[in-house]
Structure formats: structure tokens, C-alpha cells
Amino acid sequence: MTFLIADSFTAAFSRLSTPDQKAVKASVFDLQIDPAGNGLQMHRIERSKDPNFWSARVNRDVRLILHKTGDSLLVAYVGHHDDAYAWAERRRIEAHPRTGAIQIVEVRERVEDVARPPTLDLVPADAAGERGPAGQGSHAPTPFAALDDDALLSMGVPADWLADVRAATEDGFFALAGHLPAEAAEALLDYAATGVLAAALPPLEYGDPFAHPDALRRIRPIVGEEELEQALAFPWEKWGVFLHPSQRALVERTFAGPARVAGSAGTGKTVVAIHRAVRLARENPDARVLLTSFSDPLAAELARKVLVLAPETGGLVPRITTASFTDIAGQMFQLEHGARPRIAGDALLRQHLRAAAADQGLKGFPERFLLSEWTNVVDAWGLRSFEAYAAVQRMGRKSRLGPNQRARLWPVFEAVRAALAAGRYTTWADVFTGLADALTARDRKPFDHVVIDEAQDLAPAALRFFAALAPAKPDGLFLSGDVGQRIFQHPFSWASLGVDVRGRSHTLKVCYRTSQQIRRAADRLLPTVLRDTDGLEDERRGIISVFDGPAPQVKTLSSAAEEADAVREAVAGWLADGIAPGEIGVFVRTPQLVARARAAIAGLAGESDMVTAPMSLAKGLEFRAVAVMALDEGILPLDERVADAADEAELDDIYETERRLLYVACTRAREHLVLTGVVPASEYLADFTA
Numbered sequence: 001m002t003f004l005i006a007d008s009f010t011a012a013f014s015r016l017s018t019p020d021q022k023a024v025k026a027s028v029f030d031l032q033i034d035p036a037g038n039g040l041q042m043h044r045i046e047r048s049k050d051p052n053f054w055s056a057r058v059n060r061d062v063r064l065i066l067h068k069t070g071d072s073l074l075v076a077y078v079g080h081h082d083d084a085y086a087w088a089e090r091r092r093i094e095a096h097p098r099t100g101a102i103q104i105v106e107v108r109e110r111v112e113d114v115a116r117p118p119t120l121d122l123v124p125a126d127a128a129g130e131r132g133p134a135g136q137g138s139h140a141p142t143p144f145a146a147l148d149d150d151a152l153l154s155m156g157v158p159a160d161w162l163a164d165v166r167a168a169t170e171d172g173f174f175a176l177a178g179h180l181p182a183e184a185a186e187a188l189l190d191y192a193a194t195g196v197l198a199a200a201l202p203p204l205e206y207g208d209p210f211a212h213p214d215a216l217r218r219i220r221p222i223v224g225e226e227e228l229e230q231a232l233a234f235p236w237e238k239w240g241v242f243l244h245p246s247q248r249a250l251v252e253r254t255f256a257g258p259a260r261v262a263g264s265a266g267t268g269k270t271v272v273a274i275h276r277a278v279r280l281a282r283e284n285p286d287a288r289v290l291l292t293s294f295s296d297p298l299a300a301e302l303a304r305k306v307l308v309l310a311p312e313t314g315g316l317v318p319r320i321t322t323a324s325f326t327d328i329a330g331q332m333f334q335l336e337h338g339a340r341p342r343i344a345g346d347a348l349l350r351q352h353l354r355a356a357a358a359d360q361g362l363k364g365f366p367e368r369f370l371l372s373e374w375t376n377v378v379d380a381w382g383l384r385s386f387e388a389y390a391a392v393q394r395m396g397r398k399s400r401l402g403p404n405q406r407a408r409l410w411p412v413f414e415a416v417r418a419a420l421a422a423g424r425y426t427t428w429a430d431v432f433t434g435l436a437d438a439l440t441a442r443d444r445k446p447f448d449h450v451v452i453d454e455a456q457d458l459a460p461a462a463l464r465f466f467a468a469l470a471p472a473k474p475d476g477l478f479l480s481g482d483v484g485q486r487i488f489q490h491p492f493s494w495a496s497l498g499v500d501v502r503g504r505s506h507t508l509k510v511c512y513r514t515s516q517q518i519r520r521a522a523d524r525l526l527p528t529v530l531r532d533t534d535g536l537e538d539e540r541r542g543i544i545s546v547f548d549g550p551a552p553q554v555k556t557l558s559s560a561a562e563e564a565d566a567v568r569e570a571v572a573g574w575l576a577d578g579i580a581p582g583e584i585g586v587f588v589r590t591p592q593l594v595a596r597a598r599a600a601i602a603g604l605a606g607e608s609d610m611v612t613a614p615m616s617l618a619k620g621l622e623f624r625a626v627a628v629m630a631l632d633e634g635i636l637p638l639d640e641r642v643a644d645a646a647d648e649a650e651l652d653d654i655y656e657t658e659r660r661l662l663y664v665a666c667t668r669a670r671e672h673l674v675l676t677g678v679v680p681a682s683e684y685l686a687d688f689t690a
């Protein structure tokens with residue numbers, strides 16, 4: 001017999017008290033061993049339209065809802081007595097007549113809270129065909145009115161709900177979507193956004209309705225005690241058990257060469273990276289896996305999430321190393337050289353550059369140009385000889401430097417390198433480059449699989465290092481990232497460094513984190529198609545969010561004091577709505593401005609639990625409510641950076657990265673977002689509200 005659990009069960013389970021959860025766990029483990037449920041007083045739920053629903057007694061008050069068919073037992077729900085029965089009485093579990101996927105369908109006639117809009121009776125079905133997806137006439141637009149039964153069924157809409165979908169208005173759609181299977185809601189949103197019907201999968205491909213990819217996103221077979229333990233250990237982390245079919249495909253697939261998952265903020269790229277790392281470690285008991293991300297806090301978060309997928313500590317978890325890019329390089333450097341690298345900071349570099357330029361009598365190049373040329377070209381690309389410098393393509397730097405200019409500059413950079421070496425200093429780029437050279441020559445690599453999150457911010461030397469760290473075999477290197485969130489790096493060609501993901505790059509389209517309203521507004525900050533240096537296109541249209549919420553607010557105020565009041569009022573409102581202080585983030589452009597954020601929330605309940613930070617640290621985080629403040633002219637884009645631009649191309653890149661910083665900060669918000677600035681405000685606010 002197949003033993004399965006549904007997401008409706010884990011969600012309900014996570015809402016129970018701890019003692020009830022303990023009792024439920026014991027009963028579910030018993031059921032897994034003895035699906036007949038002896039001792040659980042199972043009986044059929046007579047009032048349900050689905051004859052396969054059964055209840056099982058956990059304790060005096062709590063009941064499990066099971067769905068029994070010939071050879072499967074599905075744990076569908078759990079709740080207090082009346083709630084559990086009511087849940088089962090309002091549902092059917094069946095294979096969808098068209099797609100073939102098992103669905104948990106709400107019986108339409110028993111759902112009272114979806115009011116049919118009055119347009120329903122006024123719109124004859126045959127007139128619908130004349131209306132485009134944009135809606136019609138004097139009534140509120142009904143974006144699906146033109147879709148016939150056939151089209152709606154092919155999207156996975158349950159037969160009971162066809163009329164409601166056709167009658168749904170744009171505003172009422174999300175209330176309705178909550179009653180529909182996720183694949184139907186997503187297909188409808190996609191249609192509303194693009195006006196195009198996605199091609200339906202042929203239904204016969206999946207003989208077993210439980211094996212259908214859309215069934216697996218809500219119902220998962222559980223084999224063995226360990227899997228059950230994992231599924232129940234963190235029931236609120238839905239991503240740990242139930243993946244979107246496009247996510248699952250990327251987790252399970254074998255890639256012959258380096259592969260990449262892309263997708264805008266909140267589409268679950270990190271989730272895919274973690275699942276892949278765990279899957280690879282699980283499949284090969286000897287495999288050593290590196291799961292790495294941009295910063296130490298993000299790496300720590302990866303480590304925490306690995307435990308969600310693999311709560312058992314024996315064997316698997318120790319074989320997955322989680323570390324930030326520089327941390328793993330630091331560890332490898334220590335193995336090679338017996339000590340951690342001593343990294344030169346910007347101040348020291350400026351000092352050496354200044355001294356070397358003076359020594360060489362170099363004139364006509366501002367110091368900021370020298371630092372930028374060193375950081376983004378000479379050091380970034382690990383250039384060691386004049387020949388290499390003379391030949392390098394100065395990516396992202398369009399100001400041309402002729403051979404004579406390069407010849408004058410090179411001795412300065414050479415002298416800086418010598419001065420660093422004399423002081424036993426190095427740079428991260430140098431560390432990465434040195435390690436890459438050493439590792440490339442070795443047959444045996446320290447890791448069998450390297451999985452990189454936040455890959456858009458990899459520097460060239462770091463990418464070379466990771467490529468050399470991973471074996472050149474299937475599933476050796478997997479990268480996850482969003483070009484739209486690249487804030488620390490100049491663009492460069494991955495393919496030129498041997499990391500060619502063309503043909504093995506896939507984009508996720510469903511945003512799980514951010515409400516439709518916030519995502520739409522944030523998307524307006526970026527172009528609809530982003531193209532990277534290797535020509536890979538990241539199409540950002542057609543992304544959908546699976547829930548809605550209040551529209552984001554933009555407030556421009558006449559003074560910093562007024563702005564502080566506005567932020568304070570917004571945050572106080574969130575607290576009054578029951579949002580925990582730890583679920584609130586306030587972001588600003590620079591570390592110095594954090595004081596402005598702290599002043600705005602000073603004295604509010606739970607103030608110390610709220611996160612206030614520069615936008616660059618917002619990467620990878622998420623909150624129920626976010627304020628992005630101090631969006632004043634001169635602060636975003638930041639004047640100092642703009643003034644520092646060494647040439648036109650760098651200026652363009654600065655404008656783009658400043659814009660992306662705002663995108664990153666905004667897309668940390670799940671439900672509420674407020675943007676504030678003092679007039680004259682940041683020019684980007686106009687794009688956001690456009």
C-alpha cells in the first residue's frame with residue numbers, strides 16, 4: 001500500500017498545539033506501519049460526497065482525516081473534531097478529468113464564502129467569445145469570461161468551478177484562487193498576464209494520477225520512517241516537502257555540464273539549490289557536496305535549511321559543506337598554505353596605488369580610476385603580466401585604453417602587487433585565482449558537486465575557483481541566481497571562463513514570496529528582458545505571484561522628520577495588525593543611514609527585534625512587512641558612487657546596480673511595502689509607481 005501525505009495535512013498539523021502535534025505524530029507513525037489503523041477507531045465520514053474519506057481518532061478531540069482508495073492511504077487533514085469533519089465534508093479527492101492529476105477539490109455547493117459576482121447571470125456564455133482576455137463592457141473586467149469549458153479544464157480547473165472562474169473579476173480573483181488547485185490558479189494568472197493559453201500536458205503521460213507532477217506538488221508518497229520524520233519535523237516549511245513541478249524538475253534532473261536556475265526574486269531558486277544539494281548527497285553515500293552563497297549569514301541560512309530536508313545528522317549532513325564564497329576559499333587557502341589569507345582593504349590599496357603612481361611619475365589618471373581599474377580589471381582577472389593586461393578585454397569598461405596607456409599603467413599595478421606581497425597581503429581575487437590554478441591541475445577534487453546560490457554576484461576569479469573545485473562530470477556545477485539582483489559585480493562572460501550554461505539554463509516563473517501587487521511594482525524597476533554577457537536572456541514577463549495583498553505605498557515627504565513620522569505610522573500599523581516585530585525590516589541605502597531608520601522606529605513595541613540594515617544586506621532575506629526609507633535624490637543613486645565613476649560605462653553600471661539594490665530591498669516584502677523619501681526624491685520612485 002502507498003502511504004501519502006497532503007500539504008493540507010502538514011499545514012493543519014503546523015497549526016496544532018505542541019501536545020496535540022505529538023499525539024498526531026504518534027498516530028501517523030502507527031498508520032504508516034499499520035495502514036488498517038487498528039486502534040485508531042477509523043470510520044467512514046458519512047456526510048462527505050467522497051466515500052473514501054475516513055476519520056481516525058488521535059485523542060479525545062483531534063481527528064485525522066484519511067483518504068483510502070484501493071492501494072493507497074492518504075493522510076489528508078488533521079484538526080479538532082468539528083473542524084476535521086467539516087473539512088472532509090466539503091471536499092473530494094479525485095483525478096482531474098482532463099489533466100489526470102490528483103486534486104483536492106472543494107465541493108462548490110458547500111463553499112459559502114465565494115460570492116458569485118452579479119455579472120454571472122448577465123453574461124451569456126456564447127457572448128463571452130467576443131471578449132478578449134482584457135475584459136468587457138461596463139462591468140468590472142472578467143478576464144476569463146472568454147474561456148470555454150475545454151480551455152478551463154485543460155488548465156486543471158475542477159468542473160465544479162468553471163462558472164465561478166468565468167465570472168471572476170480581476171479584483172475577486174485571488175479570493176477565488178484560494179479555492180482552486182495551485183496549477184489552475186497559476187495557469188489562469190499566467191493567462192491573465194499574457195493573454196496566451198499555455199500548452200496543456202498530454203494527460204496520458206502519467207498513468208498513476210498520484211505520480212502526475214501537479215499531484216506531487218500537494219501530495220507526496222512517503223517511504224519509510226525517516227521520510228515521515230522529515231516531513232513532520234518542520235511542517236511550516238512547505239517548500240521542504242512540496243515543490244512546484246518546475247522546481248522538482250530542476251532538482252531531479254541530471255545535467256551533463258554546468259547548469260543554472262534563474263528567476264526573479266522569490267521564485268524559489270534557493271529552495272531548488274538546497275534540494276539539489278541534498279538530493280545529490282542522498283543518492284551517492286560517498287559524495288561530498290559544497291552548497292555556497294554570497295555571505296556568511298546567507299550560508300548560515302542554507303545550513304539551517306539543509307536540516308529541514310535532512311533532520312537526521314548521521315552521514316548526509318556532514319557531507320554537505322555550507323560556506324560563503326570567501327569562507328570556503330579561506331578554508332582551502334589554509335589547507336594549501338597553513339594560514340588564513342591576509343586580505344588588503346580598499347584603504348591600503350589606495351595607499352599603494354598612490355605611492356606607486358607617484359614613484360612611476362604617472363599623471364593623468366585619477367586615483368579612483370586606478371582603484372577601479374585595479375579592482376575590476378587587473379585584480380579581478382588575476383592579470384600577472386603586461387602581455388595579459390595588454391590583451392585583456394576590459395569588460396564593462398567601455399572607455400578605451402590604448403596600448404601606450406596600458407604600458408604606462410602596468411608598472412603601477414605591478415608595483416602594487418609587489419608592495420602587497422612584501423607586506424604579506426593578498427586580495428580575495430588573488431586567493432581565488434591561486435586556488436583555481438592549483439585545483440585545475442588536480443584530478444581529485446575536494447567536492448563531487450558544487451551548488452552555488454546568489455551566483456549573479458560571483459566575481460570572475462571566484463567563478464574560476466568554483467569551476468576548478470567542481471569535477472568536470474555530470475552535475476559537477478550548479479548555479480542559481482538572478483541577473484536582476486546583481487549588485488556587487490560587473491557583468492562578464494561565464495562561458496569565457498569555461499562555465500557555459502547555455503542550453504542548461506532554466507527560469508522559474510512562480511513567485512512564492514511576494515504578493516502580486518508588490519512584485520508587479522518592483523518589476524517595473526527592471527527591464528522586462530535582461531540579457532547577460534553570454535547572450536542568455538532572462539525573460540521577466542509572465543512571472544506570477546500566487547497571492548495578493550495591499551498595494552505598496554510610496555510617500556515623499558518634505559523633511560526627514562516628516563518621513564520618520566510616516567515610517568513610524570506604517571510600522572505601528574503593521575504591529576497593530578499583529579505582525580511580529582521580527583517580521584518587519586527597514587532598509588536604507590548606506591550604513592550611515594541606519595540611524596535614520598532606527599530613529600523612525602524608536603520607542604515602538606519590539607523595536608529591538610526589527611531589522612534595520614543597508615539595502616545591500618537585504619539580499620536573500622524576507623519579511624512580512626518592509627519599509628525602504630531615505631530614498632532621497634543623491635542617496636539613490638548614491639552621489640558618492642556616481643562621482644566615483646571612472647567612465648561612462650561604469651556610470652551606467654552604477655545607475656543599474658543602484659536600481660537593482662532598490663529591487664532587492666523591495667522584493668524582501670511578502671505582504672506590506674512602503675517606500676519613503678524626502679523631496680526631491682529618488683528618480684527611481686517614479687518608475688516604481690508608473
Ligand SMILES: Nc1ncnc2c1ncn2[C@@H]1O[C@H](COP(=O)(O)OP(=O)(O)OP(=O)(O)O)[C@@H](O)[C@H]1O
Pocket residue numbers: 238239242243244247263264265266267268269270271272482485511512513619620621622667
Ligand atoms: N515550493 C514551494 N512551496 C512553498 N513555498 C516556497 C516554495 N518554493 C519557494 N517557496 C518560498 O518562497 C520564498 C522564496 O524562496 P527562495 O528564497 O528560494 O527564492 P529565491 O528565488 O532564491 O529568492 P531571491 O532571489 O529573492 O533570493 C521562501 O519563503 C520559500 O520558502
